[in-house]
Amino acid sequence: MSAVLETRQLCKSFGALTVAEKIDFRLEAGARHALIGPNGAGKTTFVNMLTGRLAPTSGQIFLAGQDVTRLPQSGRVKQGLGRTFQINTLFRNMSVMDNVALGVAERHGVAGSMWRPAAAHRAVRDEALALLDTLGIADDAGKRVIDLPYGKQRLVEIAIALGLQPKVLLLDEPAAGVPSMESERILQALDTMPKDIAILIIEHDMDLVFRFAKRITVLVQGEVLCEGTPDEIAADKRVHQVYLGEQNDD
């Protein structure tokens, strides 16, 4: 299988502090891959470099075989890279429909159109609504995001990213802040995602990681400690040490 997303020797340092050290990473087409690691391992920094929010100090990023290291965020989105945020990053005072439709409109190339009213762009509306329907929140389409419970807001995060029809989807702690009862619902949503999307999930909730991921990469202090199937990772002594070591510190 070919890699849709690949990094080579990716490094990032802020002054003397190194937060990413020569990360080689491959995400295969249609993968269900998890990135785990203790707090401060550099997971979010890594994601921000992938999406283009942060420029790496050195190294390269390839998206579908193309070098996108110098491409801005919007360019990477057009090449098929979507993301969700660890902390809800939504249009809080806009409707759920608009939250999703904005992204769909960008993809359709009509988001800059100035003449016809937005509501007359039926293709955008219908697609946004269909997407909300698959996630089970179509009934909330007319509500403002700010009026939704947190769990549903997390689903809107995912809906926005799906609306971009990405080849690669980065989920930054999709269940963060969600009560455990509702995280089941997030997991269901993840299960309904199209099989051809490669998904990289960054998550603390180990239940969710082991149920969802087919492969796991462990990141510790900016370096890849190991990579393997969930069984291999669960059996890996070094991983236990890292996590148990962290627990002893607490």
Add this chain to the structure above:
Amino acid sequence: MSRDVGYNADHGLRWTECLPWIAAVAVFFVLPDYLSLGARVLTYILFALSLDLILGYAGIITLGHAAFFGFGAYVTGIMAAKMGITDPIIQLFVSGVAAGLLGLITGAVILRTHGLTQLMLTLAIAALCLEIANKATLLTGGADGLSGVVIAPILGQFKFDLYGKTAYLWCLTMVFGGWWLIRRLIYSPFGVALTGIRENSTRMHAIGAPVYWRLVVVYTISAAIAGVAGALLTQTNQFVGLNVLGFEPSGELLVMLILGGVGRLYGAFVGPLVFLIAQDYLAKQFPEYWYFGIGLMLVIVVLFARGGILGIIDRLVDRFKAKKA
């Protein structure tokens, strides 16, 4: 009356939206003595509409919007007084294009920055324009202002008369055009995207939106409309002075829009109306303290009525409806 824009929004014209136009036409027939004040109000309404587009919708905070208003005013003034180009339609067009260009160039610089830096840059650009107009006395007349502005009849038919009838209707036509254009813009996908940028630019970047370019485009459009408003002021006053440029008119415009209500389209109608009528009245009654009255109004609105005068009306209507139900 607070208006939702977006993909679910009903963009049809509501009856309340006809009220300003009915009122404006009524003023023409009922209050013929107030037409020159009326033309001034209409000019500032157009100016405030242009500010609402970038401030209320796109969320760009500026203390220098008068740069474009003043630039448009001087372009028309210089054309009329120095170059002998007296056709009012050509004057408006050239002023709009010129102010738009200035908006494009300055916007390309300031929109790369954020927050306080951006605010200071808008202020700096307005101050620069003021100083240039002050020093370029050959073209602008400097502190004495630019007199000898000659405006030909509109379409060769309608002369600008002493009573301000032509000026009033001319301004009304332009305000209508500007309102119609901006109303289309804010209901379009482009307008929704601007609202998205105001709400959360991080997310707009993450959905692949060219945030910077969208802002530059809307800034340019807004500057062009402000330039047309400035040209209208020159045409109706047949004079341009330095008071159209700099911080003071920019700040006053901001006060007008906040009074009326930001990001509601019709706040730009109510604000200048209340502000300029209050100014006219207070300046006659209390020539020395008239600014005190304006200040008091602003303090009350900012403290007790976020959303401006239209915000108050909204709440009253809601309460009335709640009682009925």
